[in-house]
Amino acid sequence: MNKVITISRQFGSGGRTIGKLTAEKLGIPCYDNELIEEVAKSCGFAKEYIEAHGEYADHRTWLGRAIKSANRFEGMSNQDKIWIEQRKLILKIAESPCVIVGRCADYILREREDILKVFIHADDKFRAERIVNLYGEKPDKPEKRLKDKDRRRAAYYKDYTETEWGVASNYHLALDSGKLGIENCVEILVNIYNK
Amino acid sequence: MNKVITISRQFGSGGRTIGKLTAEKLGIPCYDNELIEEVAKSCGFAKEYIEAHGEYADHRTWLGRAIKSANRFEGMSNQDKIWIEQRKLILKIAESPCVIVGRCADYILREREDILKVFIHADDKFRAERIVNLYGEKPDKPEKRLKDKDRRRAAYYKDYTETEWGVASNYHLALDSGKLGIENCVEILVNIYNK
Numbered sequence: 549m550n551k552v553i554t555i556s557r558q559f560g561s562g563g564r565t566i567g568k569l570t571a572e573k574l575g576i577p578c579y580d581n582e583l584i585e586e587v588a589k590s591c592g593f594a595k596e597y598i599e600a601h602g603e604y605a606d607h608r609t610w611l612g613r614a615i616k617s618a619n620r621f622e623g624m625s626n627q628d629k630i631w632i633e634q635r636k637l638i639l640k641i642a643e644s645p646c647v648i649v650g651r652c653a654d655y656i657l658r659e660r661e662d663i664l665k666v667f668i669h670a671d672d673k674f675r676a677e678r679i680v681n682l683y684g685e686k687p688d689k690p691e692k693r694l695k696d697k698d699r700r701r702a703a704y705y706k707d708y709t710e711t712e713w714g715v716a717s718n719y720h721l722a723l724d725s726g727k728l729g730i731e732n733c734v735e736i737l738v739n740i741y742n743k
Numbered sequence: 744m745n746k747v748i749t750i751s752r753q754f755g756s757g758g759r760t761i762g763k764l765t766a767e768k769l770g771i772p773c774y775d776n777e778l779i780e781e782v783a784k785s786c787g788f789a790k791e792y793i794e795a796h797g798e799y800a801d802h803r804t805w806l807g808r809a810i811k812s813a814n815r816f817e818g819m820s821n822q823d824k825i826w827i828e829q830r831k832l833i834l835k836i837a838e839s840p841c842v843i844v845g846r847c848a849d850y851i852l853r854e855r856e857d858i859l860k861v862f863i864h865a866d867d868k869f870r871a872e873r874i875v876n877l878y879g880e881k882p883d884k885p886e887k888r889l890k891d892k893d894r895r896r897a898a899y900y901k902d903y904t905e906t907e908w909g910v911a912s913n914y915h916l917a918l919d920s921g922k923l924g925i926e927n928c929v930e931i932l933v934n935i936y937n938k
Contacts, residue, residue: 716909721917722862727859
């Protein structure tokens with residue numbers, strides 16, 4: 549019996565939308581921005597700061613990494629503090645049925661048997677069109693925005709979980725939302741959850 | 744509209760069984776050992792030789808790799824010859840609806856839009872029990888047999904496709920047969936194929 553669905557997703561793949569729609573159909577809550585707001589309340593950082601540091605590694609040069617590494621000896625970074633708060637919150641909300649989008653929830657809940665771990669991805673063309681529709685044009689080309697966000701999500705994931713992001717065997721289910729369609733992905737998840 | 748399902752699979756995950764059952768339900772052929780027999784006929788190698796070299800990289804030491812690499816200058820290796828025959832055959836059978844298990848069919852058919860690319864995996868415990876039930880005990884422990892076969896399949900895939908095996912974004916659908924169950928995987932594939 550599944551209780552919690554965790555959704556990891558490539559930027560622009562519609563993973564968040566799939567999470568929201570699946571949760572609606574199942575009549576359970578979906579946590580995404582709600583998580584950010586709760587973490588903001590409990591650790592005092594601004595929402596925007598958590599959004600930027602709660603699942604993305606910083607842009608890092610070789611020197612930046614060395615400084616970060618050196619800083620660790622002096623205590624926790626802000627990112628570490630956010631990680632700890634997010635982790636506590638995820639463990640708490642996962643006591644009841646829900647969908648959780650991003651934030652390494654799959655890793656945080658890895659010991660539990662009642663978790664359905666999902667990865668959503670799509671090809672660059674589908675995602676580039678989608679982010680321009682959703683978030684508009686930006687100075688950087690959409691392909692560059694995709695690459696940058698995915699790289700930083702993968703680096704954040706690796707930093708905190710020591711596991712590779714996007715490797716099929718780390719998830720129970722990985723779906724190409726471009727090929728299968730968002731509605732179809734929702735239907736697949738609803739059916740599996742209810743089995 | 745999908746025409747061909749390609750199934751890549753971790754050793755012992757039940758990918759072959761899922762392919763056979765899905766094909767049966769869809770009323771289309773499934774090619775696995777049949778492919779080996781056809782390749783044997785057309786290029787003259789023994790069936791057992793093709794089975795061992797048609798989707799597994801050789802056990803290789805550093806020296807072995809250097810010799811293989813040097814041999815390439817003198818023409819094709821036997822493995823290259825089998826690859827070429829397999830590729831021709833896969834292109835031919837994929838003109839009609841079918842399921843193809845293994846043998847880099849996903850890569851060989853990558854330009855086509857009517858292909859559903861699937862990856863089947865499961866955790867070590869599920870697979871170890873399954874291979875002992877199916878193939879019996881062997882001198883090597885089941886965990887070692889899994890690791891060895893997967894490593895050689897991944898190396899073969901990388902050799903011929905220059906792409907990583909088992910990365911979620913290379914497939915339209917990746918399923919954990921241990922978590923979801925073999926029957927359920929078949930049902931998911933049949934539903935998607937028919938959409």
